[in-house]
Amino acid sequence: MQVQAIDLHPYRIPMPGGFTTAHGTFTQREGCLIKITISGGIIGLGEAAPLPDFGGATFAETYAALNTLRDQLLQRDCVEAVSSLYPLLEEQRYPASALYGLECALLDAWGQHEGMSLHTLLAPAGTQPRANVAVNTVIGAATTKAVTQAAQKAIQAGFDCLKLKMGLSDHPEEEIKRVAAVRAAIGPKVHLRLDANEKWSLEQAATILEACTQYDIQYVEQPLRAFDLEGMYQLRQRVAIPLAADEAVYDLASARRLLDLQADLQAADVLIIKPQLVGGLYPARSIIQTANAAGMRCVLTSSLEAGISLAATLHLAAASPEVTMECGLATLALLEDDLLINQLTIRGGLMPVPTAPGLGVQLDQAALARYTFMPSQEEVR
DSSP states (O other): OBEEEEEEEEEEEEEEEEEEETTEEEEEEEEEEEEEEEGGGEEEEEEEOOOGGGTOOOHHHHHHHHHHHHHHHTTSBHHHHHHHHHHHHHHTOSOHHHHHHHHHHHHHHHHHHHTOBHHHHHSOTTOOOOSEEEBOEEEOOSSHHHHHHHHHHHHHTTOSEEEEEOOSOSOHHHHHHHHHHHHHHHOSSSEEEEEOTTOOOHHHHHHHHHHHGGGOEEEEEOOSOTTOHHHHHHHHHHOSSOEEESTTOOSHHHHHHHHHHTTTOOOOSEEEEOHHHHTOHHHHHHHHHHHHHTTOEEEEBOOSOOHHHHHHHHHHHHTOTTOOSOBBOTTGGGSSOOSBSSOOOOBTTEEEOOOSSBTOOOBOHHHHHHHBOOOOHHHHO
């Protein structure tokens, strides 16, 4: 299983409706599709799509790293090449997204070579991967009318869990009204979680969440700034709604730091894990296992990438028995195109996991060609 070629295909995909969070509005997604060819002509696919606003590297830094790492991996055994990435992640020498994209492509090729699906490859010994993964949808509309209409549409589509973007108003009473309107629109049985994207102060968060206790909130993501673990600890003592760390988990080191502090400073009940940001599928598995041992629950989410990376995260969710809550994987519809031929469908709030060897998905070459762009000379270096 020798690595014979590594091809990089930078892309920019528009997000037609935009996607608004407390950090701003995404209008396009930029990343790099990775093809790794191994012996026998097997091609593994990966995707590196950094999120600079969430503590990740820039696209230029990621693309430059991919070009450097390509030379290091060529002619190496596929399994050996995968193993060589993890010391680099520990040393923080290269952007996590670059290492994640390469790991994904190598694992896809490895799985195809072995005739084994990626979720089977990732699953702990003695466990049976799930055939379907429960997912939530995200609602980010600004006005009350738009947000309630979007919530009702999501319920009609079969979703049993909604994540409501918060932090769009500086007035706590408006934030509370937003939650009340959505809960009234979806009824009492649907899971409702909130995502403030670091927008609130400690006092704002306490005021809003104390008032929202009556609306049966599953948890609230990152109500305070990512670095404010002391504030998260204080908030956790004041409100009954579970707290989730999202932006606070911006790489492998930050996840470990948060877990190490849990014994003395319990800043969160739930970890939101983006494999793209922590540097790989196996590093994400390690975080999940450590969190589970510490009594913390985990949710896997996309980083708003295209279909290759989302499929990889779906496989990881299916392979992780510790992950029992809905995962944030219903994001492909935000993109103009997901770069896949065989779509990843959602039925009744469940996403079936591909069963073919490796990732089990096919790249749409024509779509990739439409969205490919030529990086600047600075990005190539």
